Amino acid sequence: MLAANPGAMALYAGLGDWPAAQRNIGRFLFLHPAARDIYADWDNQIRGCVARLRALAGTDPDAPDLAALIGELLLKSPDFARLWERYDVTRRTAAQKKTFHHPAVGTLTLGFQGMQLEGTPGQRLGIYLAEHGTADYDAMILLDMTAPAVAESQPGPAGAVAPKERTDR
Numbered sequence: 780m781l782a783a784n785p786g787a788m789a790l791y792a793g794l795g796d797w798p799a800a801q802r803n804i805g806r807f808l809f810l811h812p813a814a815r816d817i818y819a820d821w822d823n824q825i826r827g828c829v830a831r832l833r834a835l836a837g838t839d840p841d842a843p844d845l846a847a848l849i850g851e852l853l854l855k856s857p858d859f860a861r862l863w864e865r866y867d868v869t870r871r872t873a874a875q876k877k878t879f880h881h882p883a884v885g886t887l888t889l890g891f892q893g894m895q896l897e898g899t900p901g902q903r904l905g906i907y908l909a910e911h912g913t914a915d916y917d918a919m920i921l922l923d924m925t926a927p928a929v930a931e932s933q934p935g936p937a938g939a940v941a942p943k944e945r946t947d948r
Contacts, residue, residue, distance in 0.1 A: 780804065781902065786919055789926035790907065792817060792882055803848060805832060809856040819878035819886070829862040830869035837868065839901070877907070883925070884918035 780794075780802040788795045793813040794802055805828050808814050808821070818824045835845055852859040878888045890908035909916040 784923075785926035786923035787907070789883075789922040790879060790881065790919075804828070805848060805852065809852050809859045813882070817879050817881060819880055825858060826862060826867065827869065829859060829865075830867040833863070833866065834868045835901075881918070881922070884921050887915040887918045889915060889919070 783791075783794075783802075791804075791807060793811045794807050796811070797806070808818070808825050808828050815821050832845070832849060835842075836849065839845060849863070853863060875890060876888055877891050878886065880886050887909070890910075892906045892908070894904045894906075896902050896904055907919070909919045
């Protein structure tokens with residue numbers, strides 16, 4: 780994860796616990812204890828994640844960051860190791876909705892768009908959407924209002940980014 784706004788960080792409750800250099804949705808899915816509860820379809824999410832990581836490993840087998848992530852997950856997550864052994868490979872599909880069980884705002888279902896960005900091989904922009912006037916929209920506004928600011932200041936040890944306090948409240 781290269782960047783996220785405060786609402787996105789709050790949506791993935793607990794992702795901000797890790798230094799910026801370690802923030803990765805795959806790592807979050809398999810290693811953060813909150814992930815099983817946050818994703819309504821966690822089993823489906825982890826199967827898709829492993830199959831997409833295997834597809835990436837097939838196209839760029841020498842990528843050190845990818846190899847390190849896969850190695851870490853193989854060592855630390857029995858679920859990942861079990862799924863990795865299946866050799867499932869898939870490309871990203873167009874997910875239109877994702878449901879989350881958030882500890883602070885309850886269940887919300889959001890539209891989702893993922894886009895490849897020109898000139899940035901392997902990078903994607905993900906956007907979650909909620910229809911104005913819905914409970915999902917209100918939940919996202921609440922998450923954004925109560926989320927700590929995304930870390931934007933100087934890098935600390937191992938690429939970590941020190942948090943910065945919000946001044947817009």
